[in-house]
Amino acid sequence: MKFGVIRFPGSCDDVDALVAARRVGEAELLWHGDRDLRGADAIIVPGGFSYGDYLRAGAIARFAPVMEEVERFARDGGLVLGICNGFQVLCELGLLPGALLPNTNLKFTCRQLELEVVNAGTSWTSAASEGDVLSIPAKHMTGRFWAPDHVLDEVNVVLRYAAGSNFNGSSRDIAGVANEAGNVVGLMPHPEHAVEPLTGSADGLKLFLSAARVPV
């Protein structure tokens, strides 16, 4: 399994995502301006502030040349994970439903959270079990997941904030969603920052392990 991690101007979690992916497979960085996924089997759109988050988080990054390829790759069933800013980019791109709005507390918040696995049937959660509680940090100011009620009724929820963890005000405690097929997943918390017990938790590795066991 070879992971490709996109690097935009303003990405800041690309190297952590690269290091996390290398625990379960090969991984390399992909430049935002290249229309080339370099044969990657799975794509990670990492956290940060792509293009300075100008206008709206993810609004400009979704038009990056590399994202045209990512969109095609995803629609052909390729594995794509959007983390934090990457989740915002995938929503702006329309690969995932909904949008991310400013946290209700209007603060940039960084804290360890508990996330409940709601759907272990996606390409990025198959190494977990439904009902598992993962300890993973989040750090963002624009992470309130929102969609109209009719979309929320249908959306493929993958992860929910456990009681006391929904600090950003997300609708229905939704922390992560997938497309219908489950090959594209986005979440606000950072699994790549939770791959080593020494720094608090290795629960985030489950997402990378899930992708690594998808046959290529």
Next chain:
Amino acid sequence: MKVTVLIRPKEGILDPQGQAVERALPALGFEGVSRVHVGRLVELDVPDASRVPEMCERLLANPLIESYEIQQ
């Protein structure tokens, strides 16, 4: 041609920025202010104003969460 685009959070979507401003005003003695919303203003000089709605739909606004008003 100069065009101004006003982008607002859609009605019914929680606007914590607007609420924070609304709560701050009485502290300065401005009582009775309600329905405060904070949006964005984009100024453009364009060769063809007929294309501005498409710019709004594709980039300047996110139609899921924001409404836009074009002023010429």
